[in-house]
Amino acid sequence: MSRIGKRPVAIPSGVTAEMKDGALVVKGPKGTLSLGLSNLVEYKIGDDGISVEPANDSKEARSHWGMQRTLVSNLVEGVTEGFTKVLQITGVGYRAAAQGKNLKLQLGYSHDVDVAVPEGIEIKTPDQTTIEISGIDKQQVGQIAAEIR
Known part of the structure; x- marks a missing residue:
């Protein structure tokens, strides 16, 4: 039961x-x-x-x-209400920046990592080491957070 x-x-x-x-x-x-x-x-x-x-x-x-x-x-x-996940980036020189519908990550590689954000998901970067992922579909928000992680 x-x-x-x-x-x-x-x-x-x-x-x-x-x-x-x-x-x-x-x-x-x-x-x-x-x-x-x-x-x-x-x-x-x-x-x-x-x-x-x-x-x-x-x-x-x-x-x-x-x-x-x-x-x-x-x-x-x-x-x-919608759903929100907050990710913290830890590392010297590691940065994140939201650029339109993409997320640009600098993670110590020789190149930047670009993550495409699907429709219905909004990404904000209040500072260089914090990523806020929000949307109305809980599964989609969690999936994007897992892919970025």
Whole structure:
């Protein structure tokens, strides 16, 4: 029995959720995100929020239950608040600079390392050794942070 899956995901004001074309689409002040629906769980949009229930009593359905509820929660949090990761660069002479849609890193090589930033991700460098990565998709923000690291 999933303790996480039991709780419905609250939908704040200014956020709408609907199911269409096999996906859960959540729209909010920061943008729109969608999640492909799993056949192992059932999604219900009600007055108390979005609830997720296992479709049957199989072990596989129960194992997807909590994960799908967390993914739905990440959608709602992403379109309302967004996600941010902060990276620190440690090393003598190591620097980072945001240049448009690219991140330029000087990491002691004979050349600069350029990292292309995908659509929907914003990178800021408040100082030369700090990189702030922000966006509405938690998975994408974490993936870019891991690639830079």
